Amino acid sequence: MLKTIALRIGAALLLSMPLAQEAHCAPELVRLPRDCPTTGPHRACLFLALSTPSDSPQPAEILRKDGNFALLVRVRGRFAGSARNVRLMTSAPGANDGYFMAPYLGRSKQNHPIVLTDRGPFEILSGLDFNGMPGLVVIDEPRSRVIAEYFDVDFPTIRISPRGISAFVESGDACVSAPRRIPGLLVLDARACEKSRGTDGWHGLPDYLVRATGPKTDIFKRLIPEFNFQDLQDNLGDGSAWGGSGWGIYFIRDPGTPYLLVFTECGDCRW
Numbered sequence: 001m002l003k004t005i006a007l008r009i010g011a012a013l014l015l016s017m018p019l020a021q022e023a024h025c026a027p028e029l030v031r032l033p034r035d036c037p038t039t040g041p042h043r044a045c046l047f048l049a050l051s052t053p054s055d056s057p058q059p060a061e062i063l064r065k066d067g068n069f070a071l072l073v074r075v076r077g078r079f080a081g082s083a084r085n086v087r088l089m090t091s092a093p094g095a096n097d098g099y100f101m102a103p104y105l106g107r108s109k110q111n112h113p114i115v116l117t118d119r120g121p122f123e124i125l126s127g128l129d130f131n132g133m134p135g136l137v138v139i140d141e142p143r144s145r146v147i148a149e150y151f152d153v154d155f156p157t158i159r160i161s162p163r164g165i166s167a168f169v170e171s172g173d174a175c176v177s178a179p180r181r182i183p184g185l186l187v188l189d190a191r192a193c194e195k196s197r198g199t200d201g202w203h204g205l206p207d208y209l210v211r212a213t214g215p216k217t218d219i220f221k222r223l224i225p226e227f228n229f230q231d232l233q234d235n236l237g238d239g240s241a242w243g244g245s246g247w248g249i250y251f252i253r254d255p256g257t258p259y260l261l262v263f264t265e266c267g268d269c270r271w
Helices: 002-025 217-223
Strands: 028-031 046-050 061-066 069-078 084-089 100-107 113-117 120-126 136-140 145-150 157-161 164-171 174-177 241-243 248-253 259-265
Touching: 046 164, 136 217, 145 164
Parallel strands: 028 084
Antiparallel strands: 046 100, 061 069, 069 084, 069 120, 100 113, 113 120, 136 145, 136 259, 157 164, 164 174, 241 248, 248 259
16 A cells, blocks of 8 residues: 555656756746836837847747737847846737837847846847838938938937937937947937927928938839838829838938938838
């Protein structure tokens, strides 16, 4: 009798071992704050939507959803040491299906996204990043080349100086550089978002920017061939605004500069 009981206990322990090992080996849970901080060293932050890029070698595994929005994902990354798998949890539902909202700080020297967590900055090595089209493309038209692309922003404040072009967006009470897909952290500039001149009411753009009329789609297609212009219509009849079902592009110019500013709004577009 005792031998039978011992065998049953032993079998039960053996069956429970994989579950215990699985629980022990579960990736660490790392929580993300709901908003960007208003004080401290990480004020240069934007709360952005990340997702798995189509060319990602290791897609993020969505572990929990709120409807269609990702709340808990498994990704690979690191704080300061070696790389490991972790479970990232956000408390802010995304704006689009499958998107993961995160306080974004910029990019590492290896050009990986860095997000703020309850344990400090975390570098995401694979699984999450910007996905899709940039919100602003800056083209040097005479030289026919793209000089900057900014992601996940709607009509940032444009600053043009002898050193080049930059873009800024508001984040709470802060003014933060618009995100690009190049190495470097976001930076603060207290005055960059000040509207020194009024707006003309057309998408809230500063009045020194004007619509770039004429045929501009050819240069955009040539420089960014991934963009799909299928079913676009010339909304204003002057070539400056093209739209489709829930999306569009706007060609803007700053007089006296060679820059063509192409703003994109994407609903159901393909990229």
